[in-house]
Amino acid sequence: xxPRFPRSLALAALGAALVVGTxxxxxxxxxxxxxxxxxxxxxxxxxxxxxxxxxxxLKAHCxxxxxxxxxxxxxxxxxxxRRAVLDGGDSGPAVDLAKPGGSLLVxxxxxxxxxxxxxxxxxxxxxxxxxxxxxxxxxxxxxxxxMGEVTKAPTKGVVTEEAKKYWAYQPxxxxxxxxxxxxxxxxxxxxxxxxxxxxxKGLKPVKPADRAALIRRATYDLxxxxxxxxxxxxxxxxxxxxxxEKLLDKLLASPQYGEKWGRHWLDVVRFAETNGYxxxxxxxxxxxxxxxxxxSFNADKxxxxxxxxxLAGDEIAAASEKGYNPDAVVATGFYRLGIxxxxxxxxxxxxxxxxxxxxxxxxQAFLGATFNCAxxxxxxxDPIPQSDYYKLVAFFRDIRPYSETRxxxxxFNLTDIxxxxxxxxxxxxxxKRMARVAEIRKAMEAIEDAVIKTLPxxxxxxxxGNDRPAVVARKVVPALKGQQKDDYAxxxxxRTELEKRQAPPGQQLALSVNNCEVNPPTTHVLVRGSPNAKxxxxxxxxxxxxxxxxxxxPAPKPGAKSSGRRTVLAEWxxxxxxxxxxxxxxxRVWQYHFGRGIVPTANDFxxxxxxxxxxELLDWLASDFVAGGWKLKRLHKLIMMSSTYQLSxxxxxxxxxxxxxxxxxxxxxxxxLSGEEVRDSVLAVSGSLNLKQFGPSTYxxxxxxxxxxxxxxxxxxxxxxPDEANRRSVYAHVKRSLRVPILVGFDQPDPDxxxxxxxxxxxxxxxxxxLNGEFANEQAEAFAxxxxxxxxxxxxxxxxxxIRLTTGRVPTAEEVKADVAFIERLKxxxxxxxxKALTQYCLLCLNSNEFVYLD
Numbered sequence: 132x133x134p135r136f137p138r139s140l141a142l143a144a145l146g147a148a149l150v151v152g153t154x155x156x157x158x159x160x161x162x163x164x165x166x167x168x169x170x171x172x173x174x175x176x177x178x179x180x181x182x183x184x185x186x187x188x189l190k191a192h193c194x195x196x197x198x199x200x201x202x203x204x205x206x207x208x209x210x211x212x213r214r215a216v217l218d219g220g221d222s223g224p225a226v227d228l229a230k231p232g233g234s235l236l237v238x239x240x241x242x243x244x245x246x247x248x249x250x251x252x253x254x255x256x257x258x259x260x261x262x263x264x265x266x267x268x269x270x271x272x273x274x275x276x277x278m279g280e281v282t283k284a285p286t287k288g289v290v291t292e293e294a295k296k297y298w299a300y301q302p303x304x305x306x307x308x309x310x311x312x313x314x315x316x317x318x319x320x321x322x323x324x325x326x327x328x329x330x331x332k333g334l335k336p337v338k339p340a341d342r343a344a345l346i347r348r349a350t351y352d353l354x355x356x357x358x359x360x361x362x363x364x365x366x367x368x369x370x371x372x373x374x375x376e377k378l379l380d381k382l383l384a385s386p387q388y389g390e391k392w393g394r395h396w397l398d399v400v401r402f403a404e405t406n407g408y409x410x411x412x413x414x415x416x417x418x419x420x421x422x423x424x425x426x427s428f429n430a431d432k433x434x435x436x437x438x439x440x441x442l443a444g445d446e447i448a449a450a451s452e453k454g455y456n457p458d459a460v461v462a463t464g465f466y467r468l469g470i471x472x473x474x475x476x477x478x479x480x481x482x483x484x485x486x487x488x489x490x491x492x493x494x495q496a497f498l499g500a501t502f503n504c505a506x507x508x509x510x511x512x513d514p515i516p517q518s519d520y521y522k523l524v525a526f527f528r529d530i531r532p533y534s535e536t537r538x539x540x541x542x543f544n545l546t547d548i549x550x551x552x553x554x555x556x557x558x559x560x561x562x563k564r565m566a567r568v569a570e571i572r573k574a575m576e577a578i579e580d581a582v583i584k585t586l587p588x589x590x591x592x593x594x595x596g597n598d599r600p601a602v603v604a605r606k607v608v609p610a611l612k613g614q615q616k617d618d619y620a621x622x623x624x625x626r627t628e629l630e631k632r633q634a635p636p637g638q639q640l641a642l643s644v645n646n647c648e649v650n651p652p653t654t655h656v657l658v659r660g661s662p663n664a665k666x667x668x669x670x671x672x673x674x675x676x677x678x679x680x681x682x683x684x685p686a687p688k689p690g691a692k693s694s695g696r697r698t699v700l701a702e703w704x705x706x707x708x709x710x711x712x713x714x715x716x717x718x719r720v721w722q723y724h725f726g727r728g729i730v731p732t733a734n735d736f737x738x739x740x741x742x743x744x745x746x747e748l749l750d751w752l753a754s755d756f757v758a759g760g761w762k763l764k765r766l767h768k769l770i771m772m773s774s775t776y777q778l779s780x781x782x783x784x785x786x787x788x789x790x791x792x793x794x795x796x797x798x799x800x801x802x803x804l805s806g807e808e809v810r811d812s813v814l815a816v817s818g819s820l821n822l823k824q825f826g827p828s829t830y831x832x833x834x835x836x837x838x839x840x841x842x843x844x845x846x847x848x849x850x851x852x853p854d855e856a857n858r859r860s861v862y863a864h865v866k867r868s869l870r871v872p873i874l875v876g877f878d879q880p881d882p883d884x885x886x887x888x889x890x891x892x893x894x895x896x897x898x899x900x901x902l903n904g905e906f907a908n909e910q911a912e913a914f915a916x917x918x919x920x921x922x923x924x925x926x927x928x929x930x931x932x933x934i935r936l937t938t939g940r941v942p943t944a945e946e947v948k949a950d951v952a953f954i955e956r957l958k959x960x961x962x963x964x965x966x967k968a969l970t971q972y973c974l975l976c977l978n979s980n981e982f983v984y985l986d
Contacts, residue, residue: 177272188259214279231267290675294514299736305754306747319773324748337798340779342367347939353382355391360935389429403865403882407470411868412539416642420464422825434761435705441465442701457548464642473537499715499736507660513737514676522672528651529694546643557635571626582607647693713753726800734887780986801986806877807860816936817913821858828864831856911974938981
């Protein structure tokens with residue numbers, strides 16, 4: 132091995148400049164260099180200059196990053212041997228012997244590089260610059276031991292044969308169901324996988340949940356709403372052995388199912404209806420995407436179709452028989468949900484930030500992979516080289532920016548999805564209006580021409596060219612008189628009315644991708660993620676670690692409105708052969724049922740994430756999901772019919788000591804309701820909930836104290852009438868800079884990025900808000916009015932009904948007696964009338980742990 136310079140302190144990163152701004156230069160192979168240039172011979176004076184002048188400069192300014200530590204070479208550039216300098220870094224040779232003055236190294240140290248100047252902390256002294264310039268001009272003379280060997284460069288990148296063996300990259304294979312001792316407990320193959328782990332550790336599952344707890348658990352899990360007391364009684368008292376299965380079928384068929392499970396997906400895809408940043412402008416028609424998601428879940432749409440529509444819905448619609456598929460177009464709103472800066476300091480960087488948002492969201496949502504970590508460098512933990520990131524970017528390069536102006540509405544983010552027959556009507560009307568406009572213009576020009584003929588010659592000549600509007604305004608209009616003036620004014624008024632920009636009646640627009648690039652620009656690896664530092668060109672491609680052939684993207688057909696690249700990507704992601712897609716999705720479903728995924732880090736199946744607790748079960752579920760047509764409702768039922776799902780949440784001392792985190796699922800995890808479930812449940816028990824579905828979002832009342840935090844209090848929040856405001860929380864407008872307090876208080880996630888799991892906090896503001904908040908107190912009054920209506924003049928019956936509505940269970944006689952006594956004390960001690968005392972009791976019920984926690 133060629134000896135290296137001694138380690139020395141130095142200023143940072145000369146070579147970083149040498150991997151950017153290279154234009155068309157590409158790295159030459161070592162074999163080509165060797166053939167092109169025979170071994171040079173240097174004079175004794177040149178070698179002495181190198182040793183006495185050049186080496187000290189390199190030590191002082193360069194070698195810390197480019198040679199002192201071989202394992203920490205930056206930018207791929209090694210300056211310790213002549214051969215290494217000629218080979219250069221990631222963007223080409225550092226020195227061009229034919230044109231030494233134009234060498235990348237010289238440009239960088241002169242601070243002439245377009246984007247980067249090295250050393251980055253400040254230009255080196257002029258005498259040191261001159262020393263290196265002379266060294267380059269002389270042909271890089273070095274001592275004999277610094278020539279460097281011509282050897283094959285080691286393979287770069289992070290994809291190794293060992294890396295390819297990682298479990299998440301292996302094909303999904305259906306494992307054999309394990310044999311267990313307690314066969315009577317096994318209702319489903321799921322139970323066998325869970326019980327095998329428990330028995331191996333000497334643990335046993337706890338008893339099943341009682342029927343009242345089970346119906347409440349299942350109803351919240353599938354609809355996000357509490358079961359009615361009547362539903363609880365019917366289930367608890369049923370002798371039908373299929374009662375539980377029938378309950379699941381009923382809940383899965385409920386319109387409220389899609390609202391609950393659609394909200395889970397909206398977390399994953401960072402759904403919001405505004406753009407963020409200072410103005411936080413509205414995203415037009417973003418609600419259509421939310422409705423599409425809810426309807427897709429209710430329709431039990433195959434997950435593969437769900438994937439394809441979101442990634443390539445516009446291309447799917449264009450390829451359909453009639454070229455009309457509004458659902459698929461609306462689905463591409465997926466791309467438009469992220470934050471958008473309407474006034475970026477660096478517009479080009481903002482464009483690539485937009486692509487980064489797409490790659491990050493798509494990679495994590497569909498593949499459980501953090502490709503976005505490779506934007507600036509190879510992934511630090513997973514076998515994802517930087518080039519893989521830009522291969523994914525290349526798939527999306529046909530998508531134009533959200534808008535090219537500050538206007539939130541643009542031809543790039545809106546698509547007309549009006550039914551063709553209705554659209555034909557208003558297009559015909561538009562055609563007629565424009566024809567009439569043409570007639571009016573002709574008539575106005577005739578009147579103008581009559582006056583222009585009376586004007587001086589110079590004005591007549593000016594009216595023949597681009598100055599006509601000015602001549603008309605200054606000379607013609609003032610000269611009009613009598614009937615001619617009246618006719619001209621009437622024509623102008625009619626034309627103005629006809630030319631007004633107004634939405635055609637019945638027109639439907641969707642937030643989407645539109646007017647895409649049929650021939651997208653070339654994609655390059657961007658050095659350190661900078662769009663001004665283009666590296667090598669890349670084409671659309673799949674992750675290298677999976678060992679797949681390069682994809683073939685068909686040439687766009689005549690009249691195409693996109694490149695077709697995203698269809699190729701969508702087909703691969705939605706393929707049964709993709710090792711990640713099914714695993715990632717069934718893990719999400721498991722997580723939403725049990726509170727913890729088999730892989731706890733649902734967006735990251737890589738090495739920085741947590742490893743699966745039950746890998747065989749994960750693969751069994753994934754393979755079964757694919758075999759079952761990628762249908763979600765079937766998967767729900769499979770999970771919820773298992774003994775594992777039906778376990779009680781009560782702890783067992785021995786199990787708790789052995790597995791305190793319940794990773795092995797010996798019991799069901801107690802869970803607190805989500806923010807949406809808390810708000811919707813309050814509305815449900817108070818009798819105020821409006822189950823109206825779909826359409827533009829609502830704006831629930833927000834306290835004035837919260838609105839006061841805005842720069843313009845109330846801006847962008849037109850409070851809806853009470854009936855509209857009391858719709859389910861999934862329909863509440865999601866404004867990034869102003870969200871409904873009770874939802875945020877109970878851990879609704881920040882929508883700026885994908886949320887794989889909602890972390891549950893327990894903080895004082897939750898109880899304070901639910902006890903003192905305006906919403907809770909208003910609904911407590913409504914709750915009291917409901918109780919008075921349900922059980923007039925019977926406090927005991929009102930108490931019993933309140934407990935049934937908020938907990939699902941039948942209270943004991945002692946409990947009812949104690950609560951009635953509490954109401955009486957409120958009336959006696961605090962002088963409250965019947966209605967106010969009952970309201971305070973209702974507020975207490977809404978604040979009970981049994982109300983906001985399951986099991």
